[in-house]
Amino acid sequence: MAIIHVENAYYTREKQMVLSDISFSVEKGQHQAIIGLNGSGKTTLLQLIHGSIWPLVRYDPVVEVLGKRLGKTDLNGLRKSIGWVSNAFTERISPMQEVTDVVISGKFASAGLYEQVTEEDESQAMKIMQEWGIAHLRGKPFRICSQGEKQKILIARALMSSPQLLILDEPCNGLDLYSREKLLAQVERLGKEEDGPTILYITHHIEEICPVFTHAMIMENGRIAVNGKKKEVLTADNLSKSMGVPLEVTWNRERPWVQVVSNEMESAYPST
Numbered sequence: 525m526a527i528i529h530v531e532n533a534y535y536t537r538e539k540q541m542v543l544s545d546i547s548f549s550v551e552k553g554q555h556q557a558i559i560g561l562n563g564s565g566k567t568t569l570l571q572l573i574h575g576s577i578w579p580l581v582r583y584d585p586v587v588e589v590l591g592k593r594l595g596k597t598d599l600n601g602l603r604k605s606i607g608w609v610s611n612a613f614t615e616r617i618s619p620m621q622e623v624t625d626v627v628i629s630g631k632f633a634s635a636g637l638y639e640q641v642t643e644e645d646e647s648q649a650m651k652i653m654q655e656w657g658i659a660h661l662r663g664k665p666f667r668i669c670s671q672g673e674k675q676k677i678l679i680a681r682a683l684m685s686s687p688q689l690l691i692l693d694e695p696c697n698g699l700d701l702y703s704r705e706k707l708l709a710q711v712e713r714l715g716k717e718e719d720g721p722t723i724l725y726i727t728h729h730i731e732e733i734c735p736v737f738t739h740a741m742i743m744e745n746g747r748i749a750v751n752g753k754k755k756e757v758l759t760a761d762n763l764s765k766s767m768g769v770p771l772e773v774t775w776n777r778e779r780p781w782v783q784v785v786s787n788e789m790e791s792a793y794p795s796t
Contacts, residue, residue, distance in 0.1 A: 526551055527689055527722045531586040533572060533579040542568050543579070543746045550739070555715050555723040557733045557754065560743035561767060566726045567610075569743070570691055573724075574608060575599045590688050603633050607682030607721065610693040614674060619667035623658070624649055626666050626677055630684030645684075652680045656710060672703030676710075683721075690714075690721040696732055704732070712736045730758065735778035742766045754780075 526549045533546035543565050550556045560566050571577045572587060575594050579585040587594040592602050607630070616635040617626055625636075627649040632639050653659045656676045661669060669677065675695050682690060692711070696704045715723050715736035725737060733740060733754065740754040744766055750757045758780045764771045770785040 525591050526588065527554075527590060528573060528724070529586065529588040530572070532583045533585045533587060534583050535568060535572065535577060535579050537568075541746060543572065546572070546579075546748060548741065548748060548751050550722060550724065552722065554739050555725070555737045557725045557727065557737045557740045558743060559727055559730060559733075559740065559766075560749075561728060564743040565746040566728075566743055567693060568746070570608070570610075570693055570724075570726065573691070574603065574606060600633070604685050605688045607679075607685065607687035607690040608693070609675070609678045609682050609691065609695055611697055612693075613678060617666055620665050623661040623664050623666055623669065623677055624653070627653060627680045627684060630681035633685065649680070649684060652683050656680050657706075670703075671698045672700075672707065675699065675703075675707060679710075687721045689724065691724045691726070693726045694728075695725075696727070696729065708732060708734050730763065730773075730780050730782045733758070733780055 528548075528550040530549070531547045533543060534541065535543040546569065558566050558569065568577070572579060573589055575587075575589075578595070579587065589602060590605055613635070618636060621636065624646070628641055628645050629636060631645060650659060650662070653662065656679060658673060658676050658680060661673060661677070666674065666677065679692070679695065695711075696707060699707065711723065711725070712734045714720050723736070725733070727733070737754055739752060740757040741751040742749045742757060742762060749766055750762050755775070758773060760771055760773045763773060763782060771782045772785055774781045774783075
């Protein structure tokens with residue numbers, strides 16, 4: 525079963541084409557990284573997969589997630605099987621809400637707690653918090669946590685429903701080097717778990733694509749420029765074209781690292 529299957533998806537916003545001819549699949553056992561410049565359509569693609577937006581009907585689109593075809597399934601039920609971590613969600617969390625409550629709210633796919641919480645819920649939340657190194661934050665208000673702690677809290681929240689699909693939308697945004705590497709190490713561990721979720725990881729920092737990711741996609745101007753196995757996609761030619769900057773790619777411990785080709789940049793932007 526394909527975890528995600530999309531065909532012929534187009535989407536417009538204010539009469540402007542935002543997504544064009546989107547067709548791709550993510551199979552069980554794969555973990556997909558999606559990269560691209562700001563405005564390339566990455567977050568809009570996530571909204572499509574999540575069912576927050578619907579593609580143009582005239583192109584006969586198909587959007588299937590976890591074997592369920594959007595438009596023919598209960599979205600509320602499906603979303604409980606999808607964990608989504610995004611910095612934008614922090615704005616919906618009450619500043620004084622306690623960390624444990626934020627984590628437990630993930631079971632109900634809500635921004636607050638409006639359901640009866642059981643001892644089992646509390647036990648599961650603490651287990652996940654311990655696994656992600658944030659158990660010491662129990663009882664503390666979400667607002668006083670560091671950016672790195674908030675990111676781990678949001679991931680723990682997403683894992684409360686034992687999702688089959690986990691979407692991480694730029695989870696390392698705003699983190700220092702130490703916090704970023706700690707978070708990526710835990711993403712790597714999660715991706716290797718036998719019963720863990722399929723991970724969809726969105727970033728514009730190539731070096732965040734850790735070894736557990738099997739496939740990569742480059743988006744440009746609302747289109748899929750290249751998609752496939754990560755080493756076939758993350759080449760100097762593909763990335764230079766997509767980013768508009770001459771780049772070199774070096775692989776170290778199954779992670780890609782990029783740097784600008786300085787001579788070419790100096791000729792393009794001569795010093796004055």
